[in-house]
Amino acid sequence: MNLKFVAMKSSGAQEFRNGHLDANGQAPEQHEEGFGPCRHCLSRIEGEAMLALSYKPFDSNQAYAESGPIFLHQKACKHYDDFSNAPKLFADETDLIVRGYTKEDRIQYTACRITSSQQLTQTCKSLFEDSSVSYLHVRLGPTNCYQYTVERA
Numbered sequence: 001m002n003l004k005f006v007a008m009k010s011s012g013a014q015e016f017r018n019g020h021l022d023a024n025g026q027a028p029e030q031h032e033e034g035f036g037p038c039r040h041c042l043s044r045i046e047g048e049a050m051l052a053l054s055y056k057p058f059d060s061n062q063a064y065a066e067s068g069p070i071f072l073h074q075k076a077c078k079h080y081d082d083f084s085n086a087p088k089l090f091a092d093e094t095d096l097i098v099r100g101y102t103k104e105d106r107i108q109y110t111a112c113r114i115t116s117s118q119q120l121t122q123t124c125k126s127l128f129e130d131s132s133v134s135y136l137h138v139r140l141g142p143t144n145c146y147q148y149t150v151e152r153a
C-alpha cells in the first residue's frame with residue numbers, strides 16, 4: 001500500500017494570506033518573527049513572518065469537525081509535494097497522534113494511535129488495513145495540533 005501525505009492546499013493558504021477569516025471568524029494574526037511548523041510547505045518557520053490562525057481541516061461543519069491553531073508562512077512558500085514520503089518536519093518526534101476518520105468525517109475510534117516518527121509510515125499503513133478508514137490526521141502529540149492528512153495513494 002502506498003500513502004499520500006497531504007498538506008493544506010495552496011488555494012487555502014493563499015486565502016488566509018489574503019486575510020480570509022479563520023475558523024473562529026477572525027483575521028489571521030500576523031507575527032513578524034514566527035516559529036513553528038508551516039502547514040503548507042510542511043517545514044519549519046524560523047524567525048520569518050508568520051500567520052497564526054484557527055483552522056478546521058474539514059470540508060463541512062459537523063460534530064467531529066474540530067478546529068485548532070496552526071501556523072503558515074506569511075509569504076508564499078512551496079507546497080509540500082513529496083507526497084509519497086512523510087514530511088521530515090517531525091523526524092525526531094516520539095509522540096505523533098494518528099487519528100483515523102471515516103468517509104463521513106467521523107472519528108474511527110479503533111483507528112487512532114500514538115506513534116513515533118520512525119514508525120509513522122508503518123502505523124498509517126496498518127490503520128488503512130481497516131477499509132472503513134478513509135483518511136488519517138497527523139497531530140503533534142504534546143499539543144494535539146493538526147499537522148497534515150494522510151490518504152491512500
Ligand SMILES: [Zn+2]
Nearest residue numbers: 038041073077
Ligand atoms: Zn510554508
